[in-house]
Amino acid sequence: MSIQAIAENAVAGGRVTADEALRLYLDAPTSMLAEAADAIRARKHPEGIVTYIIDRNVNYTNVCVARCNFCAFYRTVGSSDTYVLAFEEIFRKIDETIAVGGVQLLLQGGHNPDLPLEWYEDLFRAVKRRYPGFKLHALSPPEVIHISRMSRLAVERVIERLMTAGMDSIPGGGAEILVDRVRKQLNCYSKATADEWIDVMRHAHRAGLRTTATMMYGSVDAEADRIEHLLRLRDLQDETGGFTAFITWSYQPENTELGGYERTGIEYLRTLALARIVLDNFDNLQASWVTQGGKVGQLSLLCGANDMGSVMIEENVVRAAGASYCMDEVEIVRNIENLGFVPKRRNMHYERLGDPLFREQDIPRRRALDTAKSDADPLMPDELSRYAARSRSARVMRGQP
Amino acid sequence: MATELLSELAAKVAIGERLSIDEGRALLEARDLIQLGMLASDARGRRHGARATFVRVCDVPLGDAAMAELPLETAGELRLVGEPASREDAIEAVRALAARSGSVPVTGFALQTLYDLAGSDDALVGLLASLKAAGLAAVAEASADRIIARGASLAPLVDARMPLARLVVEQPVEAAGAPAWLADLRGLQAESPVIRAVAPLARQQPGDVPTTGFDDVRLVALARLLLDNVESIQANWRRSGAKLAQVTLMFGVDDLDDVPARDPRDLGPRRSSLEEVRRNIRAASLEPAERNARFERLTR
Ligand code: SF4
Numbered sequence: 001m002s003i004q005a006i007a008e009n010a011v012a013g014g015r016v017t018a019d020e021a022l023r024l025y026l027d028a029p030t031s032m033l034a035e036a037a038d039a040i041r042a043r044k045h046p047e048g049i050v051t052y053i054i055d056r057n058v059n060y061t062n063v064c065v066a067r068c069n070f071c072a073f074y075r076t077v078g079s080s081d082t083y084v085l086a087f088e089e090i091f092r093k094i095d096e097t098i099a100v101g102g103v104q105l106l107l108q109g110g111h112n113p114d115l116p117l118e119w120y121e122d123l124f125r126a127v128k129r130r131y132p133g134f135k136l137h138a139l140s141p142p143e144v145i146h147i148s149r150m151s152r153l154a155v156e157r158v159i160e161r162l163m164t165a166g167m168d169s170i171p172g173g174g175a176e177i178l179v180d181r182v183r184k185q186l187n188c189y190s191k192a193t194a195d196e197w198i199d200v201m202r203h204a205h206r207a208g209l210r211t212t213a214t215m216m217y218g219s220v221d222a223e224a225d226r227i228e229h230l231l232r233l234r235d236l237q238d239e240t241g242g243f244t245a246f247i248t249w250s251y252q253p254e255n256t257e258l259g260g261y262e263r264t265g266i267e268y269l270r271t272l273a274l275a276r277i278v279l280d281n282f283d284n285l286q287a288s289w290v291t292q293g294g295k296v297g298q299l300s301l302l303c304g305a306n307d308m309g310s311v312m313i314e315e316n317v318v319r320a321a322g323a324s325y326c327m328d329e330v331e332i333v334r335n336i337e338n339l340g341f342v343p344k345r346r347n348m349h350y351e352r353l354g355d356p357l358f359r360e361q362d363i364p365r366r367r368a369l370d371t372a373k374s375d376a377d378p379l380m381p382d383e384l385s386r387y388a389a390r391s392r393s394a395r396v397m398r399g400q401p
Numbered sequence: 402m403a404t405e406l407l408s409e410l411a412a413k414v415a416i417g418e419r420l421s422i423d424e425g426r427a428l429l430e431a432r433d434l435i436q437l438g439m440l441a442s443d444a445r446g447r448r449h450g451a452r453a454t455f456v457r458v459c460d461v462p463l464g465d466a467a468m469a470e471l472p473l474e475t476a477g478e479l480r481l482v483g484e485p486a487s488r489e490d491a492i493e494a495v496r497a498l499a500a501r502s503g504s505v506p507v508t509g510f511a512l513q514t515l516y517d518l519a520g521s522d523d524a525l526v527g528l529l530a531s532l533k534a535a536g537l538a539a540v541a542e543a544s545a546d547r548i549i550a551r552g553a554s555l556a557p558l559v560d561a562r563m564p565l566a567r568l569v570v571e572q573p574v575e576a577a578g579a580p581a582w583l584a585d586l587r588g589l590q591a592e593s594p595v596i597r598a599v600a601p602l603a604r605q606q607p608g609d610v611p612t613t614g615f616d617d618v619r620l621v622a623l624a625r626l627l628l629d630n631v632e633s634i635q636a637n638w639r640r641s642g643a644k645l646a647q648v649t650l651m652f653g654v655d656d657l658d659d660v661p662a663r664d665p666r667d668l669g670p671r672r673s674s675l676e677e678v679r680r681n682i683r684a685a686s687l688e689p690a691e692r693n694a695r696f697e698r699l700t701r
Contacts, residue, residue: 029686030651030686031435031438031439031442031651034435035435038435253672260672261672261676261677261680263684264643264644264647264680264681264684264685265643265644265645265647265648265681266647266648266650266651266681266684266685267684268644269648292644293642293644293645294611294613294614295613295614295617295644295645295648296614296644296645296648297614298613298614298615299614299615299618299648302434302435302615334610334613335613335614338613338615338616339613339615340432
């Protein structure tokens with residue numbers, strides 16, 4: 001089949017094979033990829049609606065034993081600038097999020113050996129007690145695996161307990177590239193193999209949770225690896241139907257051990273368009289303006305994306321690796337409407353919540369993103385002494401034997 | 402309707418036929434950015450083939466012309482920046498820098514600044530001639546906004562045989578007015594053909610409503626399609642940022658201005674500005690070619 005025929009088949013609703021996807025990715029002109037992806041988006045979302053969510057990306061700890069070599073965010077156990085957020089700090093962040101119309105926290109963090117399962121359960125229960133309708137989109141698959149290993153409980157059991165405590169959905173972080181050869185090179189194989197990542201999502205979907213899926217490309221992966229990644233997601237989606245959306249972004253090299261350089265804007269748009277073509281059973285694709293900037297982020301809506309992601313209030317991980325773009329609701333809506341789309345707020349399940357909130361109530365403009373810790377907050381809150389630490393430094397700090 | 406129009410215009414672009422303002426308006430109304438980009442890319446390809454040029458620039462403050470450390474190994478343009486207090490200051494700064502610039506061309510000044518120093522078109526011709534004699538290879542820029550607002554012409558540059566490196570835009574051009582505005586620029590160039598490159602993306606962005614990616618690439622594409630008497634459509638690497646600058650290459654831009662001649666710190670060979678700009682051009686399926694301020698090809 002010619003490249004044109006492969007693209008036309010995809011636009012008509014046909015499924016592309018791995019070989020066809022690779023041919024498109026390597027050889028199709030960007031305009032052809034974009035047109036095909038845009039046509040698929042239009043077929044799936046004929047009303048011309050582009051959604052976004054108001055939420056806050058909170059990283060509860062930067063302590064991590066995984067030490068992925070592409071990560072600029074983590075600190076090793078015992079480092080002087082490690083932190084864990086206090087419950088009160090998290091409540092304050094929720095208050096601020098609700099004040100600007102936010103409906104959920106995206107809660108992720110490092111693999112901290114000194115936070116047992118009970119800490120997460122207590123936190124989730126406390127959040128739900130104080131903010132009953134507020135959603136917790138929390139703990140990516142590698143974090144769930146980490147908790148499962150530390151607590152010596154099966155992943156299913158951990159998910160069950162976290163759901164009982166208040167977890168509403170699971171973010172698709174930590175997928176990077178779901179190819180074990182690549183994961184070994186990124187030093188993230190031990191935190192979760194490709195199969196393990198997929199398995200957590202399978203368990204979550206079976207337990208009734210919806211999740212997202214992600215892909216971080218452009219580190220040590222080749223084009224064929226990205227396609228293998230997309231096909232693994234597509235297969236699981238065929239099986240469970242549990243993914244709500246797919247988000248891809250380029251590896252951000254600044255301040256990382258791996259180093260290297262970032263992939264270009266056009267490569268991002270091509271990768272996004274290819275994902276729209278391959279992931280025929282995904283309803284939603286998000287634009288990653290956080291890594292690409294507002295302008296290329298907006299153009300993502302012409303390359304297959306139908307969602308502008310989050311009106312972010314806080315971001316720590318990508319910023320640590322060199323990217324820091326900020327768009328508040330006004331700006332996101334302006335960018336959506338500028339392309340002739342209709343903006344709608346949504347929740348994590350992609351249910352529409354309504355029109356832009358700033359048109360209904362007075363919301364202060366936001367020109368910069370907050371960070372996890374304000375200077376006034378202690379790096380390690382007192383309440384941690386209630387939880388058994390595993391590392392020596394944390395035991396000493398908490399006065400535990 | 403939109404498809405018919407686009408194929409009609411594609412046929413015109415393919416044979417190098419001029420597009421009218423009305424056709425520019427129709428392209429705007431079609432709102433088909435991908436098709437517009439393809440048309441502009443064809444127009445770019447007819448002129449420049451698969452090549453995209455870039456220039457590494459070192460800004461030299463006027464006061465430092467005699468002593469600034471100069472990256473002569475890497476720069477393709479030494480650009481004097483700042484406002485000279487007098488004609489003599491301007492000439493002296495050029496002379497001082499040109500004496501130390503080796504084979505790297507010296508550019509500098511905004512045309513308006515020189516006009517203000519000279520006071521009249523005739524005096525400007527004289528000043529330009531003196532600057533040329535002192536070693537100025539080209540006037541660095543002229544502001545399209547000011548020239549159009551004043552109804553001024555570029556004739557003094559022609560009379561003094563002084564090239565203009567680029568026509569720049571200060572404030573964003575409103576989409577609906579863009580075709581007529583581009584037609585004015587086309588007329589300006591027809592009268593005094595000294596514009597080597599036009600950089601259509603505005604330098605100043607209103608804080609509350611900056612232009613969007615769509616606004617930017619659409620304007621670039623229209624500029625390529627309507628400015629058929631201008632050789633190069635340019636994007637500014639530093640101001641636009643690598644990602645947007647690269648995307649404009651898909652919409653008719655053939656030249657990237659203002660790539661830093663010096664990296665702020667040692668980024669390693671794979672992350673140097675030179676490698677980054679080359680990588681971005683290649684990832685846009687074009688061949689990078691380094692040039693200097695005279696648009697001469699450099700082999701480094
Ligand atoms: S990416 Fe996540 S798991 Fe890996 S080192 Fe960073 S914080 Fe830890």
